[in-house]
Amino acid sequence: MSESLVISGGMLAGHAGGQPLDLMIVDGVIAEIGPQGSLAGGGQVVDATDALVMPGFVDIQVHFRTPGGEDSEDIASGAAGAALGGVTACVMMPNTIPTIDNPTLVKEVLAVGRTSHCDIYTSAAITQARAGERLVDFDSLYAAGVRIFTDDGTVVDDAGLMREALLASARLPGCVISQHAEESGMVDGGVINEGVVSARLGLKGRPREAEAVIVDRDIQLAAETNGRYHVLHMSTSLAADLVREAKASGIRVTAEVTPQHLILTEEDVERLGTSGKMNPPLRTDTDVEALRACIFDGTVDAIATDHAPHSRESKDVSLSAAPPGMLGVETMASVIWTEFVAAGLMTLDRFVALLSTQPANVAGLVSQGQQLEVGKTANIAVFDPQDEWTPDQSSLQSKSANNPWIGKRLVGRVRHTICRGQLVVADRALL
Numbered sequence: 001m002s003e004s005l006v007i008s009g010g011m012l013a014g015h016a017g018g019q020p021l022d023l024m025i026v027d028g029v030i031a032e033i034g035p036q037g038s039l040a041g042g043g044q045v046v047d048a049t050d051a052l053v054m055p056g057f058v059d060i061q062v063h064f065r066t067p068g069g070e071d072s073e074d075i076a077s078g079a080a081g082a083a084l085g086g087v088t089a090c091v092m093m094p095n096t097i098p099t100i101d102n103p104t105l106v107k108e109v110l111a112v113g114r115t116s117h118c119d120i121y122t123s124a125a126i127t128q129a130r131a132g133e134r135l136v137d138f139d140s141l142y143a144a145g146v147r148i149f150t151d152d153g154t155v156v157d158d159a160g161l162m163r164e165a166l167l168a169s170a171r172l173p174g175c176v177i178s179q180h181a182e183e184s185g186m187v188d189g190g191v192i193n194e195g196v197v198s199a200r201l202g203l204k205g206r207p208r209e210a211e212a213v214i215v216d217r218d219i220q221l222a223a224e225t226n227g228r229y230h231v232l233h234m235s236t237s238l239a240a241d242l243v244r245e246a247k248a249s250g251i252r253v254t255a256e257v258t259p260q261h262l263i264l265t266e267e268d269v270e271r272l273g274t275s276g277k278m279n280p281p282l283r284t285d286t287d288v289e290a291l292r293a294c295i296f297d298g299t300v301d302a303i304a305t306d307h308a309p310h311s312r313e314s315k316d317v318s319l320s321a322a323p324p325g326m327l328g329v330e331t332m333a334s335v336i337w338t339e340f341v342a343a344g345l346m347t348l349d350r351f352v353a354l355l356s357t358q359p360a361n362v363a364g365l366v367s368q369g370q371q372l373e374v375g376k377t378a379n380i381a382v383f384d385p386q387d388e389w390t391p392d393q394s395s396l397q398s399k400s401a402n403n404p405w406i407g408k409r410l411v412g413r414v415r416h417t418i419c420r421g422q423l424v425v426a427d428r429a430l431l
């Protein structure tokens with residue numbers, strides 16, 4: 001008989017009735033669900049008393065820096081933090097050294113991912129070496145398993161190339177073209193959001209309109225080509241209005257937002273220092289308010305972290321000189337729970353949709369983001385909504401420290417994580 005794992009006595013997301021249940025996993029699949037105490041015996045049991053059992057979280061934008069940047073993060077350290085945060089699948093960005101723009105490198109990265117603490121998927125670049133000149137071979141990358149294409153870190157400036165990429169996405173089922181939407185000329189030399197803080201600090205700003213210019217253009221191209229378009233880390237009310245309108249017109253567009261763009265503003269940059277610098281930058285109160293509305297009205301499909309590690313040395317410089325990006329995959333669920341669910345602003349169902357079901361759909365990850373039902377692959381997060389904690393540098397897995405949430409009191413924490421039926425985190429510790 002196969003070894004079984006029982007998650008005992010938790011409240012299962014998506015199951016009405018309000019009674020704690022047992023969930024049994026056999027051979028990586030949910031084999032049985034029954035009343036609390038009914039399934040224990042025979043196999044390993046993990047305690048889910050007073051906890052919520054949910055589909056594992058899916059982060060569709062992480063930078064795990066493999067290959068070429070392993071001093072700041074690698075797949076093992078990135079995936080370890082993800083697992084502790086209840087994340088059972090990550091989609092890596094291809095702005096590595098070298099760029100992930102060919103099937104050989106895709107296969108190498110995925111092979112490394114198979115030994116890590118969560119499922120690893122990778123996107124690939126839209127243009128070779130992300131140089132914005134020649135397109136990649138979409139068909140061979142698609143055959144290697146890639147579904148998300150992006151030059152993230154930089155925008156695809158050339159509308160002709162973007163049009164060709166969207167045409168490729170129109171003929172490859174499940175394929176999506178994702179854009180880091182900031183018009184190059186407008187943000188050249190820009191450090192933080194163009195506004196009151198950039199003026200106060202005497203820094204060149206990155207205008208909000210730079211995002212809208214690209215999103216507007218790309219939506220027109222998506223409409224014309226019937227391609228699938230995804231806005232990475234959407235940061236402004238301007239882009240949000242464009243995406244909302246495009247969706248209403250039936251154009252195939254999706255969007256994600258990061259926890260930081262939902263919570264922090266340009267006013268936090270001085271407090272956070274270089275950890276508060278990212279692209280697109282932290283914006284204004286108006287933008288935060290608009291993006292918060294988007295996660296409830298369907299304009300935004302997914303919350304994704306843009307987990308972007310940078311070594312302490314590289315961030316220990318001036319705001320102008322520091323590389324953009326902040327950490328987030330390990331704390332995503334707790335930060336969103338604290339800010340929205342514990343605050344009474346969001347339901348459990350919406351939380352699961354934004355952190356699991358919908359990002360899995362955007363990325364075409366069929367074994368992720370599934371309802372907790374018999375026969376489904378067991379990718380599961382057991383989350384204790386009462387567990388209060390404060391992230392500190394020594395307790396986090398990342399090799400880097402550019403984390404805006406260090407020192408923030410958080411409500412809710414992942415207790416256990418199960419990836420493909422394997423217990424990878426038990427009682428808040430990695431296995």
Ligand SMILES: [Zn+2]
Nearest residue numbers: 152153180279
């Ligand atoms: Zn980006």
